[in-house]
Every structure is written in structure tokens, then in C-alpha cells.
Amino acid sequence: QVQLQESGPGLVKPSETLSLTCTVSGGSISSLSYYWSWIRQPAGKGLEWIGRIFSSGTTNHNASLRSRVTMAIDTSNNQFSLKLTSVTAADTAVYYCARVGRDASNNWYIDLWGRGTLVTVSS
Amino acid sequence: QTVVTQEPSFSVSPGGTVTLTCGLSSGSVSSSFYPNWFQQTPGQAPRTLMYSTNTRSSGVPDRFSGSILGNKAALTITGAQADDESDYYCALYMGSGIWVFGGGTKVTVL
Numbered sequence: 001q002v003q004l005q006e007s008g009p010g011l012v013k014p015s016e017t018l019s020l021t022c023t024v025s026g027g028s029i030s031s032l033s034y035y036w037s038w039i040r041q042p043a044g045k046g047l048e049w050i051g052r053i054f055s056s057g058t059t060n061h062n063a064s065l066r067s068r069v070t071m072a073i074d075t076s077n078n079q080f081s082l083k084l085t086s087v088t089a090a091d092t093a094v095y096y097c098a099r100v101g102r103d104a105s106n107n108w109y110i111d112l113w114g115r116g117t118l119v120t121v122s123s
Numbered sequence: 124q125t126v127v128t129q130e131p132s133f134s135v136s137p138g139g140t141v142t143l144t145c146g147l148s149s150g151s152v153s154s155s156f157y158p159n160w161f162q163q164t165p166g167q168a169p170r171t172l173m174y175s176t177n178t179r180s181s182g183v184p185d186r187f188s189g190s191i192l193g194n195k196a197a198l199t200i201t202g203a204q205a206d207d208e209s210d211y212y213c214a215l216y217m218g219s220g221i222w223v224f225g226g227g228t229k230v231t232v233l
Contacts, residue, residue: 049221064124
């Protein structure tokens, strides 16, 4: 079955760039049926949608983060990535990658999640 | 800015029924927002329970049901069990690839 796994540094210094990769196994990231998303969750708080990317490289971002977010997709390695620039302590969170799909009736859904990776912003 | 609203917490007795809602700070939620519901226990990733208002994800027990109640999306747990004690989040699709999550509801079964 399809699985998602986040990877990247667990500690990032303030003002630097957070970089994460999500590896998709058991299925192709090039599938035309799915988008690939990043979602984060600060400790003790709710979920925040960051953005999504399609296999073509088309992206959509949360407006509150848009100027700091870059997403990319590597179809040859079945991976997609997130870069968040100029990080502060407020960016400390568990970061999840997730799969977003649309069924035959054009109903949108988020159906698969990675286990999440904690990124702490601290000097 | 769009805010998706959820009750902060609910308590339900074992075997009881509880309905969680997902609304908008401005406007009504309809099926056109494709409401999704997720369950999360401490230290775990969210698990998708429901999508497109009332379609259960694979393996989700039928004691979970989704609907539109008035101007909100709703998730009902009928016959609550101890392992339903979790945080529940809804997410709404705003169009143009944009999703917004609610703040979550903590459900206690006691």
C-alpha cells in the first residue's frame, strides 16, 4: 500500500531555512489522481495546511505562509519537498506530508498521512 | 481570513452519542466544501475518518457518520467507545487548491 515518510533536520536555527522531504512508496507520485501536501501542527495546537503540489509542479499555498514557502516535486525519486525560509520559533511544529485526491465524482479528500517529523527552531 | 470553527471539547458517556460540528466564521458549510474529518490520538498522525461530508474512509466503523446539519458539517459518533477518545479535526476545501482546518474538538469518553 502507499506510504508517506517525512525526513529532514530536526533542528533549524532562527532566520534559516527549514527543508523537508516526503518520500512516497508503494505508488507513483506522478499519478494524475493525486496532489501532495504539507500540513503542520505546533505542540498542543491544531493542524495548519501549508500547501500542495501536483506532479506537473503546480502549487497552491496557504496565503499566510506563501511568501516563505517553496514546494518542489521529484518524480524520478518519488519525492516532494518543502522549504520554509526565515523561520522563527513559531514555525516549531510536527510537519506532516499527506496525499490529497479527487474521486470520480470530483469529491476532494485527504486520505493518507505520513507519521510526521518534529522540527524545532532554536539557536 | 476564513476561520473554520469547531467546539473545543465534548464529553460523552460510553455507549452514548455525540455530534461534533464544523462551521465557518462567515457563511454556511455545504457539501461543496467537501468536509473531511480526521481523528488524532496523542503522539500519532491524524487518521482520515470521513470525506465528502459522509463517505467513510476504509476501515472506519459505521458508528461514525457525517452530515450537514443546518449551516455546518457534522460528525456523529453513535455508541461511543473508550477508544473514540481523541481529538477530531475537520477540514474544508475552499477551492483553488486551498484547504482550511478547524481548531479541533477534544472528545472525552467517560
